[in-house]
Amino acid sequence: MSRSPNGLAPVGDDSCGEEESSPETASLFASGAPDFLSGVMPIETAFAIPQIKRMQERSKSKQAGRRPTNTLRETFLDELADIYDAEKQLIKALPKVAEAAEQEDLKRGFQQHLEETEEHVTRLERVFEIFGEEPKSRRCKAMKGLLEEGEEHIEDEDGDAALICAAQKIEHYEIASYGSLVSWARLLGEEDAADVLEETLDEEKATDEKLTSLAESVINVDESQQTTESEESE
Ligand SMILES: [Fe+2]
Numbered sequence: 001m002s003r004s005p006n007g008l009a010p011v012g013d014d015s016c017g018e019e020e021s022s023p024e025t026a027s028l029f030a031s032g033a034p035d036f037l038s039g040v041m042p043i044e045t046a047f048a049i050p051q052i053k054r055m056q057e058r059s060k061s062k063q064a065g066r067r068p069t070n071t072l073r074e075t076f077l078d079e080l081a082d083i084y085d086a087e088k089q090l091i092k093a094l095p096k097v098a099e100a101a102e103q104e105d106l107k108r109g110f111q112q113h114l115e116e117t118e119e120h121v122t123r124l125e126r127v128f129e130i131f132g133e134e135p136k137s138r139r140c141k142a143m144k145g146l147l148e149e150g151e152e153h154i155e156d157e158d159g160d161a162a163l164i165c166a167a168q169k170i171e172h173y174e175i176a177s178y179g180s181l182v183s184w185a186r187l188l189g190e191e192d193a194a195d196v197l198e199e200t201l202d203e204e205k206a207t208d209e210k211l212t213s214l215a216e217s218v219i220n221v222d223e224s225q226q227t228t229e230s231e232e233s234e
């Protein structure tokens with residue numbers, strides 16, 4: 001940022017480095033303030049005028065950009081494509097998670113949820129059909145990240161409690177997505193689609209609850225094992 005002749009940044013300098021002097025401003029700085037400005041307004045104010053104008057224009061265009069560019073139907077279909085991809089990522093990942101689980105109940109729980117997840121994909125395809133669209137995937141970065149964390153727990157052999165926690169984070173993501181989709185489908189007057197999505201939403205909630213009770217039993221088992229081990233060492 002150029003400095004004014006008195007060594008100070010011109011008024012309005014937000015120091016973000018994104019504002020460069022315009023050619024006219026730069027030439028004013030190079031040659032000193034023109035005579036016609038002296039006595040009319042403070043020099044700093046005169047130098048700040050081009051910047052203030054640019055800030056006003058930027059603020060106007062930001063306000064214009066606040067208007068949503070998508071219709072609710074488009075937003076719905078985008079989110080549908082996101083969860084369609086998320087469910088498909090899960091189908092690939094769940095067998096490995098089930099294999100990594102130590103407790104039989106948890107293993108079975110993951111296997112059962114794999115079957116449900118396959119049905120979730122089929123239901124999503126029905127919803128696309130209701131909307132007269134071909135099934136479409138949009139890469140779900142959130143699910144990719146959540147699954148990567150789960151993968152780390154498996155590699156580090158962190159145990160069942162860590163696997164349950166990773167699985168619950170996934171269920172909560174799905175619950176948030178399906179919750180929005182159900183509400184939007186109703187707002188769009190697509191009751192059949194809303195009912196199909198709600199079936200899946202209920203299953204995701206039930207899975208989350210099952211995981212909560214499994215988490216409690218896993219912690220109990222771990223604690224009782226630790227107690228037995230400490231008793232044996234005495
Ligand atoms: Fe699901």
Ligand SMILES: [Fe+2]
Pocket residue numbers: 113117170171174204207
């Ligand atoms: Fe799920």
